[in-house]
Amino acid sequence: xSSITAAGGPxxxxxxxxxxRGQSFDPSSLARHSPRYGERAVMVVLQGAAMLxxxxxxxxxxxxxxxxxxxxxxxxxxxxxxxxxxxxxxxGQESYGVVPLxxxxxxxxxxxxxxxxxxxxGAAIYLAEYAAPRVRKVLKPVLEVLAGxxxxxxxxxxxTFVAPFVLExxxxxxxxxxxxxxxGLVLGIMIIPTVASLSEDAMxxxxxxxxxxxxxxxxxxxxxxLRVVFPAAVSGIAASIVLALSRAVGETMIVALAxxxxxxxxxxxTQPGQTMTGFIAxxxxxxxxxxxxxxxxxxxxxxxxxxxxxxxxxxxxxxVRRFREAY
Amino acid sequence: xxxxxxxxxxxxxxxxxxxxxxxxxxxxxAAAPQDASAREIDVRVDRASGRYLPEVPTPVxxxxxxxxxxxxxxxxxxxxxxxxxxxxxxxIGPSGCGKSTVLRSLNRMNDxxxxxxxxxxxxxxxxxxxxxxxxxxxxxxxxGMVFQKPNxxxxxIYDNIAYGPRVTGMKVSSxxxxxxESLRGAALWDEVKDKLKQSAYGLSGGQQQRLCIxxxxxxxxxxxxxxxxxxxxxxxxxxxxEDLMEDLRKDFTIIxxxxxMQQAARVADRTAFFTAKAAxxxxxxxxxxxxxxxxxxxxxxxxxxxxxxxxxxxxx
Numbered sequence: 001x002s003s004i005t006a007a008g009g010p011x012x013x014x015x016x017x018x019x020x021r022g023q024s025f026d027p028s029s030l031a032r033h034s035p036r037y038g039e040r041a042v043m044v045v046l047q048g049a050a051m052l053x054x055x056x057x058x059x060x061x062x063x064x065x066x067x068x069x070x071x072x073x074x075x076x077x078x079x080x081x082x083x084x085x086x087x088x089x090x091x092g093q094e095s096y097g098v099v100p101l102x103x104x105x106x107x108x109x110x111x112x113x114x115x116x117x118x119x120x121x122g123a124a125i126y127l128a129e130y131a132a133p134r135v136r137k138v139l140k141p142v143l144e145v146l147a148g149x150x151x152x153x154x155x156x157x158x159x160t161f162v163a164p165f166v167l168e169x170x171x172x173x174x175x176x177x178x179x180x181x182x183x184g185l186v187l188g189i190m191i192i193p194t195v196a197s198l199s200e201d202a203m204x205x206x207x208x209x210x211x212x213x214x215x216x217x218x219x220x221x222x223x224x225x226l227r228v229v230f231p232a233a234v235s236g237i238a239a240s241i242v243l244a245l246s247r248a249v250g251e252t253m254i255v256a257l258a259x260x261x262x263x264x265x266x267x268x269x270t271q272p273g274q275t276m277t278g279f280i281a282x283x284x285x286x287x288x289x290x291x292x293x294x295x296x297x298x299x300x301x302x303x304x305x306x307x308x309x310x311x312x313x314x315x316x317x318x319x320v321r322r323f324r325e326a327y
Numbered sequence: 328x329x330x331x332x333x334x335x336x337x338x339x340x341x342x343x344x345x346x347x348x349x350x351x352x353x354x355x356x357a358a359a360p361q362d363a364s365a366r367e368i369d370v371r372v373d374r375a376s377g378r379y380l381p382e383v384p385t386p387v388x389x390x391x392x393x394x395x396x397x398x399x400x401x402x403x404x405x406x407x408x409x410x411x412x413x414x415x416x417x418x419i420g421p422s423g424c425g426k427s428t429v430l431r432s433l434n435r436m437n438d439x440x441x442x443x444x445x446x447x448x449x450x451x452x453x454x455x456x457x458x459x460x461x462x463x464x465x466x467x468x469x470x471g472m473v474f475q476k477p478n479x480x481x482x483x484i485y486d487n488i489a490y491g492p493r494v495t496g497m498k499v500s501s502x503x504x505x506x507x508e509s510l511r512g513a514a515l516w517d518e519v520k521d522k523l524k525q526s527a528y529g530l531s532g533g534q535q536q537r538l539c540i541x542x543x544x545x546x547x548x549x550x551x552x553x554x555x556x557x558x559x560x561x562x563x564x565x566x567x568x569e570d571l572m573e574d575l576r577k578d579f580t581i582i583x584x585x586x587x588m589q590q591a592a593r594v595a596d597r598t599a600f601f602t603a604k605a606a607x608x609x610x611x612x613x614x615x616x617x618x619x620x621x622x623x624x625x626x627x628x629x630x631x632x633x634x635x636x637x638x639x640x641x642x643x
Contacts, residue, residue: 218468
């Protein structure tokens with residue numbers, strides 16, 4: 001067998017089993033019996049899978065960066081970031097201040113988190129700590145189905161149900177057809193499963209020995225949950241919130257349908273407003289000619305979206321490192 | 328801790344052991360012998376500790392005809408035991424004999440397992456701890472537990488100790504003092520006094536286990552249950568915990584489950600030997616109490632053949 005290896009021949013798979021134990025098999029030899037091509041091939045495939053996501057990310061950055069750079073050759077960064085008029089498609093009076101879009105995104109995202117964090121964490125605590133195993137087995141998949149509903153359905157829900165019936169008729173809040181409130185509420189409902197499911201995973205992963213230690217000291221269940229399980233799971237919980245936040249910032253269909261298309265600075269929840277994603281969805285309809293300023297505007301906004309999400313992620317990671325109680 | 332003068336045979340000496348600052352009111356001496364002549368033969372010198380022990384322990388926890396079920400499966404059958412005040416009681420026996428199950432039923436930690444059920448009676452100072460009006464949280468505040476694997480919280484050493492008093496709403500005049508006192512009580516203070524704010528996870532396994540003991544005594548329970556507290560520790564750390572148990576006996580009642588017979592012989596005042604009996608039809612192994620006596624008796628002159636076989640290493 002060792003002579004085959006030395007000759008670089010085919011792996012021993014085809015050789016009869018008896019051959020291994022025959023005269024050519026030297027039990028005292030530690031030399032490799034086969035070249036193990038399979039293992040190497042698997043490693044290469046896995047490596048490729050890992051590299052792919054890195055390469056795609058780099059590709060996205062480059063494809064965003066190039067048109068965005070030509071945008072910033074015509075519009076200064078200061079004007080873009082701090083200008084409060086966003087009228088890129090008004091012929092003759094184009095203005096490229098992105099602040100209105102940022103306020104739109106900030107309002108919808110903030111409202112979404114106000115909904116998703118309490119309800120999502122509440123659901124997670126219930127599922128991880130209180131629910132009987134049988135209840136959890138049913139409830140968790142149901143909750144996760146919510147995450148699979150297409151966002152355009154949510155947007156339609158916001159437009160035709162939440163705004164006119166829930167907000168206006170039921171709660172008596174004067175909102176028009178479009179408002180950041182209805183978009184944010186539905187956005188929040190959409191990301192509840194993200195928060196709940198991932199937080200539940202994080203809390204369930206906390207060793208039960210820690211819970212038992214706390215209970216054996218005479219702590220009740222709520223204290224055990226809040227002061228032992230929660231701090232121990234905080235990195236996973238924070239990750240779930242950051243992921244939900246990123247989804248809210250990046251979500252397009254709901255805000256495009258329900259928040260409106262007027263790009264103006266939003267100062268109240270009942271106002272309509274356009275988000276960064278809403279603008280991109282509205283503008284990227286094939287009318288824009290590549291290379292024009294209006295086309296490059298899309299990429300500038302896209303880049304800003306990318307940078308914002310990235311920064312939020314970095315800050316969250318820092319915060320989590322500081323506060324988590326790793327077990 | 329051998330406070331009793333060795334060699335003394337004064338029959339009342341053993342009562343000194345109960346006159347500690349344990350946080351309970353004095354109980355009626357339920358175990359007091361009926362007459363003076365009985366008293367003289369009732370008191371024995373324990374071989375290991377040189378302590379005087381009454382023939383019948385002063386009961387803190389009493390099991391009467393206890394069966395423990397997990398669903399339909401009967402894990403333990405017919406256990407009747409009295410755990411004596413300020414004594415160390417060991418429960419030994421082969422794997423699967425139900426000794427840990429019995430231990431966990433004493434402070435209702437079994438409640439956490441779905442399907443666990445206790446029949447018979449377990450009383451704490453005469454009060455049925457499975458009574459309908461009993462709050463398991465109150466039971467666990469009085470009957471603390473140290474687990475097999477050290478399970479400190481992922482917090483600082485200080486916060487590990489302060490956690491119990493905080494969450495149980497203990498009135499503490501100075502948390503710093505309580506932390507120091509608890510750590511001293513667990514013979515850990517000198518090793519950690521300069522790093523109280525550091526994570527408990529930086530401690531060695533033996534230190535972590537002593538931290539868990541310190542955490543338990545910080546809420547001042549009357550009884551400490553120990554579920555194989557040394558099974559994941561090296562012999563040196565084990566010896567330190569055993570020394571610590573000797574000290575803790577002054578203030579606490581200790582009930583320990585151990586796989587290590589030598590440990591039981593070294594530390595325990597009384598030893599209960601459990602074994603498992605397979606049911607004829609199903610083959611389910613149900614734990615039962617074989618023998619319960621002074622440790623010196625169990626290890627020198629056991630009444631039951633199975634005990635003798637086990638301690639001499641013929642099975643288990």
